[in-house]
Amino acid sequence: MADKTFTLTNDETGDAVRLMVRESVQGPPTVDVTSLYRQMGVFTYDPGFMSTASCTSGITYIDGEEGVLEYRGYPIEQLAESGNFIEVAYLLLYGELPNKDELEKFDGIITHHTMINESLKGFFNGFQSNAHPMAVMVGVVGSLSAFYHDSLDINDPRHREISAHRLISKMPTIAAASYKHSIGEPIVYPRNSLSYCANMLHMMYATPCEDYEPDPVAVKALNLLFILHADHEQNASTSTVRLAGSSQANPFACIAAGIASLWGPAHGGANEAVLDMLTEIGDVSNIDKYIARAKDKNDKFRLMGFGHRVYKNRDPRATLTRKVSHECLSALADQNNPMFELAMRLEEIALSDDYFIERKLYPNIDFYSGIIYRALGIPNNMFTVMFSIARTVGWVAHWLEMMDDPQQRIGRPRQLYNGYQRRQYVPLDKR
Numbered sequence: 267m268a269d270k271t272f273t274l275t276n277d278e279t280g281d282a283v284r285l286m287v288r289e290s291v292q293g294p295p296t297v298d299v300t301s302l303y304r305q306m307g308v309f310t311y312d313p314g315f316m317s318t319a320s321c322t323s324g325i326t327y328i329d330g331e332e333g334v335l336e337y338r339g340y341p342i343e344q345l346a347e348s349g350n351f352i353e354v355a356y357l358l359l360y361g362e363l364p365n366k367d368e369l370e371k372f373d374g375i376i377t378h379h380t381m382i383n384e385s386l387k388g389f390f391n392g393f394q395s396n397a398h399p400m401a402v403m404v405g406v407v408g409s410l411s412a413f414y415h416d417s418l419d420i421n422d423p424r425h426r427e428i429s430a431h432r433l434i435s436k437m438p439t440i441a442a443a444s445y446k447h448s449i450g451e452p453i454v455y456p457r458n459s460l461s462y463c464a465n466m467l468h469m470m471y472a473t474p475c476e477d478y479e480p481d482p483v484a485v486k487a488l489n490l491l492f493i494l495h496a497d498h499e500q501n502a503s504t505s506t507v508r509l510a511g512s513s514q515a516n517p518f519a520c521i522a523a524g525i526a527s528l529w530g531p532a533h534g535g536a537n538e539a540v541l542d543m544l545t546e547i548g549d550v551s552n553i554d555k556y557i558a559r560a561k562d563k564n565d566k567f568r569l570m571g572f573g574h575r576v577y578k579n580r581d582p583r584a585t586l587t588r589k590v591s592h593e594c595l596s597a598l599a600d601q602n603n604p605m606f607e608l609a610m611r612l613e614e615i616a617l618s619d620d621y622f623i624e625r626k627l628y629p630n631i632d633f634y635s636g637i638i639y640r641a642l643g644i645p646n647n648m649f650t651v652m653f654s655i656a657r658t659v660g661w662v663a664h665w666l667e668m669m670d671d672p673q674q675r676i677g678r679p680r681q682l683y684n685g686y687q688r689r690q691y692v693p694l695d696k697r
């Protein structure tokens with residue numbers, strides 16, 4: 267079959283360039299513009315990457331028009347239904363579902379790397395107790411590179427794998443420690459007899475004086491949220507990890523960069539922002555006012571948890587979390603949670619409003635994830651931290667994929683310069 271090409275013509279000079287069109291396994295074909303500047307002396311301009319594929323990847327597939335999300339080819343609904351987070355982590359990292367032995371071995375490795383270096387504990391005390399836990403995460407995760415020198419050779423595949431395991435294992439420990447520090451309680455050590463998600467809850471809620479028995483409903487809900495948040499293709503934080511990694515920075519520094527990018531309310535910070543917004547709205551009677559604000563171009567207010575760059579149909583993760591939030595609130599005897607009622611009413615009103623219909627603005631995963639986290643007793647400022655634990659798997663999988671990609675080069679975008687033309691320096695006494 268002949269290669270497909272795409273011809274671009276300069277209307278001014280009549281010069282034309284034929285660009286290769288690369289077919290994807292699923293999704294739209296991609297015009298390869300790598301030679302465009304060399305051949306035509308022009309750049310492409312695409313702020314926000316609206317039409318740009320920044321890399322090739324075989325990890326996650328999204329069809330935003332149809333509301334499809336697949337990890338390594340498996341529909342998210344099936345993984346959410348029958349998988350567990352560690353199994354999904356293995357799938358994302360290694361490309362295939364593990365067999366029983368592989369899963370047991372992987373689970374053992376992740377469990378046995380959950381402790382952090384004792385000296386790291388001192389870092390937490392250096393932060394103000396009212397520090398946002400995401401600020402603590404950025405700092406402490408970045409600092410792991412100062413501790414684990416034995417696995418920092420990024421050109422050694424075994425070192426890369428060890429670092430990947432360490433990051434996935436230690437994220438819950440660091441996250442729980444940042445929470446404990448914020449409430450002035452001592453750090454609780456991980457417990458190897460518990461699953462990944464049960465251990466997370468144990469480290470958050472146990473104290474040296476009292477054990478904590480993780481509620482199976484809470485563990486199940488956390489497991490689901492972690493699966494749904496584990497990867498999402500080339501989103502802002504994953505692209506940040508890839509860009510940082512492209513300069514051959516160490517993986518701990520790259521993941522810290524990813525955490526920083528995730529923090530923003532347009533991305534992972536949305537789950538915290540949704541709860542803040544619901545608190546601000548306060549009552550069903552105020553919804554119309556806030557919907558009007560969201561539609562007003564002169565008002566910065568947006569309905570948090572609504573809209574997505576890729577999904578122009580229902581976010582499949584939102585469909586799953588919506589169902590679970592209901593089940594979870596019932597099982598945890600929290601069904602009268604006024605936030606949930608308010609959220610359901612807000613969703614109903616927004617989904618019947620022309621503004622949201624025309625722009626295809628549907629609730630995204632984070633419209634519901636905060637409600638579930640809240641039902642589990644997790645404080646608002648920890649929501650994005652929880653997201654970062656799950657997404658670490660995706661970040662690490664993308665970093666590993668990138669490091670193995672023979673086409674990998676330093677990420678170095680160009681710009682459309684709109685500053686001054688060359689001008690002469692004016693001495694201080696003449697300005």
Ligand code: CMC
Nearest residue numbers: 531532533534536560568569570571572573574575625630
């Ligand atoms: N409330 C009100 N209007 C909105 C919203 C919203 N949440 N989201 C988008 N719009 C409007 C926007 O004003 C624009 O209108 P117009 O065409 O008249 O100028 C139109 O919809 C398109 O919006 P955009 O900002 O150009 O879209 P984007 O793809 O650049 O942004 C987004 C996507 C997710 C950042 C945005 O929808 C948003 O800010 N949503 C709220 C924050 C949020 O929930 N983020 C979590 C995303 S899911 C978790 C994750 O994967 O990170």
